[in-house]
Amino acid sequence: MTAAGDTQRRQRADARRNIAAILDAALACLSRDPDASIGDIARTAGVGRVTLYGHFPTRAELVDAVFARTLAEADETLNTVDLTGDPRAALARLVASSWQIVNRHRALLQAAQRTIGSGRIREQHEIPHQRVQALIKRGRREGVFRTDLPTTWLMAAFHNVLHGAADEIAAGRLNEKAAGRTIVATLLAAFTAPGQLVQQVPL
Amino acid sequence: MTAAGDTQRRQRADARRNIAAILDAALACLSRDPDASIGDIARTAGVGRVTLYGHFPTRAELVDAVFARTLAEADETLNTVDLTGDPRAALARLVASSWQIVNRHRALLQAAQRTIGSGRIREQHEIPHQRVQALIKRGRREGVFRTDLPTTWLMAAFHNVLHGAADEIAAGRLNEKAAGRTIVATLLAAFTAPGQLVQQVPL
Known part of the structure; x- marks a missing residue:
C-alpha cells in the first residue's frame, strides 16, 4: 500500500461523503422551499460553493x-x-x-x-x-x-x-x-x- | 369644451388602448411561453417598456x-x-x-x-x-x-x-x-x- 494510494482512497471517500451531504442538504432545503439557492444548500451541507459546483456544475x-x-x-x-x-x-x-x-x-x-x-x-x-x-x-x-x-x-x-x-x-x-x-x-x-x-x- | 379637456380625454383613450394592447400581447406571449419576458410583451404590444411599466409596475x-x-x-x-x-x-x-x-x-x-x-x-x-x-x-x-x-x-x-x-x-x-x-x-x-x-x- 503506497502513500499516494492512501491519499487517493481518502479523496474518494471525502468526495462520496460530500456528495451524500450535498444531496441530504438539497432534499432538506428544497423540501422547505422549492426555490432554495445553491448557497443555502452548500451552507446546510457544510461545504463550500466551489466543492458543491465541483460535483454538480448547475443547480x-x-x-x-x-x-x-x-x-x-x-x-x-x-x-x-x-x-x-x-x-x-x-x-x-x-x-x-x-x-x-x-x-x-x-x-x-x-x-x-x-x-x-x-x-x-x-x-x-x-x-x-x-x-x-x-x-x-x-x-x-x-x-x-x-x-x-x-x-x-x-x-x-x-x-x-x-x-x-x-x-x-x-x-x-x-x-x-x-x-x-x-x-x-x-x-x-x-x-x-x-x-x-x-x-x-x-x- | 377646452383644449386641455380634449388633451386629457385623448390621453385617457391612449392609455386604455395601450392597456388593452399590453394585455392582448401578454396573453399571446405567455400562451406561447409561460416565461415570456416584459421585453417580449412590450415588443408584441408595440409599446415601449416605460409605457408598459407605467401601467404594470411589475411582471x-x-x-x-x-x-x-x-x-x-x-x-x-x-x-x-x-x-x-x-x-x-x-x-x-x-x-x-x-x-x-x-x-x-x-x-x-x-x-x-x-x-x-x-x-x-x-x-x-x-x-x-x-x-x-x-x-x-x-x-x-x-x-x-x-x-x-x-x-x-x-x-x-x-x-x-x-x-x-x-x-x-x-x-x-x-x-x-x-x-x-x-x-x-x-x-x-x-x-x-x-x-x-x-x-x-x-x-
Missing part, C-alpha cells in the same frame, strides 16, 4: 440528482407492496404506500417542475409508472377496471388524484388521516365502468 | 391582470351553461364548456403558478369554484353524487381531472376530440358512491 443537475435519489428510495419501498390478488385490494395497498411519499415530496416535485421540466420528471418516473400500468392492465384483463377509457388515462388519473390530494392537504382542506382512504375511494369509483357497481374500499 | 402585476381578464371572459361563457335539471347532465354540459378553456390557457396558468402563486390563483377562481360547488352540492342533495367524501374533495377532483386532461393533450397522450367525453366519464364514475351503479355519459 438543475443537483435538483435532478436529488430527485433521482428520492425516486430510487421510494422505489425500494414500493417494491415491497404486494400487488397480487384482487386488483382493487392491490390498488388500495399501492395507494397506501404511495400517497405519503408523494405528500412528503410535494415541494421537491415543485422544485423539479421549475428546474428540470415535465419531460425529465416523467423519464425519472418510469419505474413507478410501469408498476401502476401493470396493475391497471391486469385489472382490465380481469374485468375489474374499466376498459372504455385508455390505460394511459387511468394512469394519469392515478397520478393526478395522488398529487391533488397532496395539494389539498397542503392547503388545509384535506385531513392527512383521511387522505389514503379518500384517494382509494375516488380511484376505485373512477376506474369503474358505466353499468357497474362501485365497490367499497377493500381493507 | 407579477401584469400576469395577475391578464389572468383576471381571462377568467372574467371565461366566466361570461360559463354563465350561459344551463346547470338546471339532472345534475349528471348539468355536469356534462359544464365540463363541455370548461375543459377547452382550461386547455387553451394551460401555459397562462403555468405562468401564473410561477409568478402570482397558488393562493392568488385560487382567489381569482372564486366564481368558477362557486359554480362547481353549487352543482356538486345540489347533486349530493338529490342523491345523485356521493356524500361519503367531502364537497371540497369532489371540487378538487373536478379541477384536477380537467387540468390533468390538458396536460395529457399537451403530451400527445389524449386525443383532443375524445377529451370532453373522457373527462365526463371519469368524473361521473368518481362521483358515484360505493354500492351505486356508474351511469352512462348523458348527452
Whole structure:
C-alpha cells in the first residue's frame, strides 16, 4: 500500500461523503422551499460553493440528482407492496404506500417542475409508472377496471388524484388521516365502468 | 369644451388602448411561453417598456391582470351553461364548456403558478369554484353524487381531472376530440358512491 494510494482512497471517500451531504442538504432545503439557492444548500451541507459546483456544475443537475435519489428510495419501498390478488385490494395497498411519499415530496416535485421540466420528471418516473400500468392492465384483463377509457388515462388519473390530494392537504382542506382512504375511494369509483357497481374500499 | 379637456380625454383613450394592447400581447406571449419576458410583451404590444411599466409596475402585476381578464371572459361563457335539471347532465354540459378553456390557457396558468402563486390563483377562481360547488352540492342533495367524501374533495377532483386532461393533450397522450367525453366519464364514475351503479355519459 503506497502513500499516494492512501491519499487517493481518502479523496474518494471525502468526495462520496460530500456528495451524500450535498444531496441530504438539497432534499432538506428544497423540501422547505422549492426555490432554495445553491448557497443555502452548500451552507446546510457544510461545504463550500466551489466543492458543491465541483460535483454538480448547475443547480438543475443537483435538483435532478436529488430527485433521482428520492425516486430510487421510494422505489425500494414500493417494491415491497404486494400487488397480487384482487386488483382493487392491490390498488388500495399501492395507494397506501404511495400517497405519503408523494405528500412528503410535494415541494421537491415543485422544485423539479421549475428546474428540470415535465419531460425529465416523467423519464425519472418510469419505474413507478410501469408498476401502476401493470396493475391497471391486469385489472382490465380481469374485468375489474374499466376498459372504455385508455390505460394511459387511468394512469394519469392515478397520478393526478395522488398529487391533488397532496395539494389539498397542503392547503388545509384535506385531513392527512383521511387522505389514503379518500384517494382509494375516488380511484376505485373512477376506474369503474358505466353499468357497474362501485365497490367499497377493500381493507 | 377646452383644449386641455380634449388633451386629457385623448390621453385617457391612449392609455386604455395601450392597456388593452399590453394585455392582448401578454396573453399571446405567455400562451406561447409561460416565461415570456416584459421585453417580449412590450415588443408584441408595440409599446415601449416605460409605457408598459407605467401601467404594470411589475411582471407579477401584469400576469395577475391578464389572468383576471381571462377568467372574467371565461366566466361570461360559463354563465350561459344551463346547470338546471339532472345534475349528471348539468355536469356534462359544464365540463363541455370548461375543459377547452382550461386547455387553451394551460401555459397562462403555468405562468401564473410561477409568478402570482397558488393562493392568488385560487382567489381569482372564486366564481368558477362557486359554480362547481353549487352543482356538486345540489347533486349530493338529490342523491345523485356521493356524500361519503367531502364537497371540497369532489371540487378538487373536478379541477384536477380537467387540468390533468390538458396536460395529457399537451403530451400527445389524449386525443383532443375524445377529451370532453373522457373527462365526463371519469368524473361521473368518481362521483358515484360505493354500492351505486356508474351511469352512462348523458348527452
